[in-house]
Amino acid sequence: MEEVCCGLKVGQDVPDFSIETYEPSKSDFGEFSLETQKADKKWTILFFYPADFTFV
Amino acid sequence: MGAEVVTVSTDTKFVHLAWQREEKMLENVKYPMGSDPTGNLSRLFGVYDEETGLALRGTFIISPEGKLLNSEVNFYNLGRNIDELMRKFKANLHLAKHANEGCPSKWKDEGDKTLTPSAKLVGRVYEALK
Numbered sequence: 001m002e003e004v005c006c007g008l009k010v011g012q013d014v015p016d017f018s019i020e021t022y023e024p025s026k027s028d029f030g031e032f033s034l035e036t037q038k039a040d041k042k043w044t045i046l047f048f049y050p051a052d053f054t055f056v
Numbered sequence: 057m058g059a060e061v062v063t064v065s066t067d068t069k070f071v072h073l074a075w076q077r078e079e080k081m082l083e084n085v086k087y088p089m090g091s092d093p094t095g096n097l098s099r100l101f102g103v104y105d106e107e108t109g110l111a112l113r114g115t116f117i118i119s120p121e122g123k124l125l126n127s128e129v130n131f132y133n134l135g136r137n138i139d140e141l142m143r144k145f146k147a148n149l150h151l152a153k154h155a156n157e158g159c160p161s162k163w164k165d166e167g168d169k170t171l172t173p174s175a176k177l178v179g180r181v182y183e184a185l186k
Contacts, residue, residue: 007102010127014118019064019097021088022072029069032062032088034122043059044118045145046090048103050110050132052067052075 059117059145064090064097066111103129115141117148160185 008014018033037044067075072089076082090097092111098104103114115136117126126144130136147159150166157170162185169185171177177184 006099006104008100008116008124008127010124012124014122014124015100016122017097017100019062019090019092020069021062021090022069022076023088024076024082024085029073030088032060032090034118037060037118038120038122041120043120043145043148045059045061045141046101046114046116046118047061047063048098048101048111048114048116049063049065050108050112051065052071053079055135 058149061087062090063087064092064111066092066095066098066109068093101127117145119148119152 014034016033016035016038018031018035021030021032022028023030034044065072069089069091072091076085076089092098095104095109095111098111098114101114101116103112105112110132112132113130113134113136115126115128116124119125125148128136128141143164146165147163150170151157151159154170157172159168159170160181162168163170171181171184
């Protein structure tokens, strides 16, 4: 797969990534990994917003 | 729905925790709240604002194979419509099973008419959707 630095377009493969999370359902920190999603055959919806403590 | 929703901002996970505990509107939140303090993930999706260090309101649907299928980005002052997000997600589920079809703009849910592109359909979309 070609390396993508920024501004992914629809139709492109998303490079594997992982980010730290806070998981309200467990009241604990966790990690989200696209690789795991792919292994579990699950869809992902990423929902970006500017900042906590503002309206979303 | 069979999808994992992950919210992402450039705040740290510690701030996510504090916000979720403090804000009554968030008391029923179940989805993981992702943290992108370096802005790297936001840059990857083209929503990072270098001037403010914040992420714009971007929504992205990624298939189980890891392909980016939908992208929607709003500026700071416009919220997103969850019904439209759900419509797009349901359409993706349908199209994943029926690769030769297309979901037209008025497609809302399973059972609504889809289009199957062919020579016969050219110039006859109106009739096909009737």
